[in-house]
Amino acid sequence: MYIVTAEDMYEIDRFAIDQGGIDGTILMENAGQAIAKEMMIAEEKSCHMAILVGSGNNGGDGFVIARYLKNEGYPVKVLQLVPNEKIKGDAAYHKQLLIHQKVPIQEVLTTDKLLECLVNVDIVIDAILGIGVTGEIREPLRGMISIINEQNARIYSVDIPSGLPANENHTIDIAIKADRTYIVEAPKQSLFLENTAPYYGEWKVIPIGIPIEAYGMIPKVRSWNLKDVKVSFPKRATFSHKGSHGKGLVIGGQELMPGSVALSSRAALKAGAGLVTVATMERNIPVIANYCMEAMYQNLSNFGHIDLAGFDGVAIGMGMGRNRTAKTFVEDVLAQEDVPVIIDADGLYHLKELLGMLQERRSPTILTPHYGEMAMLTNQEIETIKKAPFTMAKEFAQEHQVYLILKGKYTIITAPDGTQMVNATGNAGLAKGGTGDVLSGILLAFIMQHESVLEAMNNACFIHGMSADLRIESGQNTVIDLLASDVIDGLTNVFRTMS
Numbered sequence: 013m014y015i016v017t018a019e020d021m022y023e024i025d026r027f028a029i030d031q032g033g034i035d036g037t038i039l040m041e042n043a044g045q046a047i048a049k050e051m052m053i054a055e056e057k058s059c060h061m062a063i064l065v066g067s068g069n070n071g072g073d074g075f076v077i078a079r080y081l082k083n084e085g086y087p088v089k090v091l092q093l094v095p096n097e098k099i100k101g102d103a104a105y106h107k108q109l110l111i112h113q114k115v116p117i118q119e120v121l122t123t124d125k126l127l128e129c130l131v132n133v134d135i136v137i138d139a140i141l142g143i144g145v146t147g148e149i150r151e152p153l154r155g156m157i158s159i160i161n162e163q164n165a166r167i168y169s170v171d172i173p174s175g176l177p178a179n180e181n182h183t184i185d186i187a188i189k190a191d192r193t194y195i196v197e198a199p200k201q202s203l204f205l206e207n208t209a210p211y212y213g214e215w216k217v218i219p220i221g222i223p224i225e226a227y228g229m230i231p232k233v234r235s236w237n238l239k240d241v242k243v244s245f246p247k248r249a250t251f252s253h254k255g256s257h258g259k260g261l262v263i264g265g266q267e268l269m270p271g272s273v274a275l276s277s278r279a280a281l282k283a284g285a286g287l288v289t290v291a292t293m294e295r296n297i298p299v300i301a302n303y304c305m306e307a308m309y310q311n312l313s314n315f316g317h318i319d320l321a322g323f324d325g326v327a328i329g330m331g332m333g334r335n336r337t338a339k340t341f342v343e344d345v346l347a348q349e350d351v352p353v354i355i356d357a358d359g360l361y362h363l364k365e366l367l368g369m370l371q372e373r374r375s376p377t378i379l380t381p382h383y384g385e386m387a388m389l390t391n392q393e394i395e396t397i398k399k400a401p402f403t404m405a406k407e408f409a410q411e412h413q414v415y416l417i418l419k420g421k422y423t424i425i426t427a428p429d430g431t432q433m434v435n436a437t438g439n440a441g442l443a444k445g446g447t448g449d450v451l452s453g454i455l456l457a458f459i460m461q462h463e464s465v466l467e468a469m470n471n472a473c474f475i476h477g478m479s480a481d482l483r484i485e486s487g488q489n490t491v492i493d494l495l496a497s498d499v500i501d502g503l504t505n506v507f508r509t510m511s
């Protein structure tokens with residue numbers, strides 16, 4: 013599933029029409045028909061539906077939906093919120109089909125009239141504005157959107173809640189607050205942003221018959237799914253030995269934070285790493301070993317140099333602390349260019365002063381900031397990152413030539429060439445200390461076992477979230493009591509589904 017901007021979507025449509033020879037009216041028919049069918053599954057025939065249409069192609073989808081619902085015997089009324097002369101092109105074609113079918117279309121041009129029309133309506137189908145919205149929402153639509161949001165009726169939006177921008181880095185003016193959105197063909201960026209996602213309500217993507225080649229025209233942003241994981245997940249060879257599965261080093265865990273590296277190292281082993289060594293403070297070793305007795309230990313009490321020779325991957329920074337000596341380790345590790353390095357948590361704090369070293373590295377560097385850490389690394393406000401996470405992540409990864417995992421409800425994974433993936437697994441149970449440490453451990457195991465770093469990152473994020481999801485779905489945990497250690501234990505159930 014590709015994730016698009018409004019401009020990408022228009023380009024894809026154009027390709028389908030110009031190169032694929034599919035008429036725009038057919039795409040509109042496909043969209044409207046498929047959405048109407050979804051509505052028929054979701055709603056009883058006794059429901060009173062009002063289909064609200066605007067001037068563009070989004071309104072055109074609305075005319076098609078009305079035709080199919082009416083045909084099936086649903087009591088629908090079509091409210092056209094713009095004057096007749098504004099309905100043009102493909103939308104006008106589908107309006108005409110509706111007229112042929114003797115479906116009345118009411119012109120509703122004032123908020124008062126709209127209020128009258130919405131009395132006794134159970135369901136509003138919002139086909140007012142799509143991805144073509146620009147600037148501030150103008151009257152009378154502005155007032156109308158406000159009124160619609162105040163109704164008790166359930167609201168189903170077509171493609172995007174009307175008024176909401178499709179792209180990141182736009183200010184929300186006023187928009188429909190949908191209960192459910194039927195997204196036409198491909199999710200738009202705003203579906204994945206904290207401030208805009210809630211407007212969509214539940215959502216479903218409706219394919220409309222665009223040829224797959226059309227996606228070759230746009231920058232690749234895709235969501236990673238279980239099928240992708242199954243294809244790319246490495247098989248464990250029957251004659252393998254512990255050396256075949258990677259020798260990983262976990263560095264971190266200052267005196268008051270032994271749990272962090274304990275979680276990372278145990279997660280790495282549970283995720284299949286062959287051998288894991290933990291470099292941490294001497295006093296912490298017995299505590300950590302109690303939780304992860306399969307790991308080996310190195311004493312970090314004397315800050316200085318750690319020789320990475322012989323290791324296939326390193327994860328550094330979890331619970332490492334922010335004192336200056338800890339920074340020397342990050343610097344030391346980055347300078348040893350031949351080993352892939354994952355930098356997390358306090359390691360990112362120290363990295364802030366070492367960003368210049370990143371471009372020089374010959375092996376992959378993987379950074380795993382959450383939004384707060386990303387703001388720190390880029391000298392931006394958290395709100396700025398939240399508003400444009402795709403762009404911020406891409407610019408950073410390309411500038412510093414790093415792999416970047418921007419962690420959140422939707423995690424954005426970016427390669428140094430700007431390729432982006434979105435991971436949607438995981439739930440609010442993960443919003444708790446230690447879950448990021450677990451992700452670092454899984455990542456360490458996977459980068460040592462996958463040929464492609466990007467696939468390793470995608471699979472690590474997917475599986476980390478899936479483990480949390482399965483714990484909740486199976487009833488072993490709730491989103492309240494889920495612990496980072498439960499996510500590690502849950503890996504068994506995830507790997508069971510991989511074969």
Ligand SMILES: NC(=O)C1=CN([C@@H]2O[C@H](COP(=O)(O)OP(=O)(O)OC[C@H]3O[C@@H](n4cnc5c(N)ncnc54)[C@H](O)[C@@H]3O)[C@@H](O)[C@H]2O)[C@@H](O)CC1
Nearest residue numbers: 039040068069070141142143144145146147148149150171
């Ligand atoms: N071939 C295609 O392009 C297809 C498009 N589809 C639908 O078409 C939609 C995009 O169509 P359009 O490009 O016509 O865009 P819209 O349907 O969003 O309509 C844009 C129109 O809305 C009005 N408008 C824009 N900003 C406004 C504002 N701030 N205040 C008040 N009015 C404003 C203007 O009259 C503008 O021309 C998609 O969201 C999707 O629903 C689907 O039918 C599938 C095929």
Ligand SMILES: Nc1ncnc2c1ncn2[C@@H]1O[C@H](COP(=O)(O)OP(=O)(O)O)[C@@H](O)[C@H]1O
Nearest residue numbers: 419420421438439440442443445446447448449
């Ligand atoms: N609401 C949420 N829904 C889904 N995943 C979440 C949510 N909150 C956090 N996560 C995931 O949990 C992890 C938290 O990482 P992080 O903030 O670094 O935790 P810590 O540093 O405490 O270990 C990330 O993988 C993030 O994507």
Ligand SMILES: [K+]
Nearest residue numbers: 141170172174
């Ligand atoms: K809409």
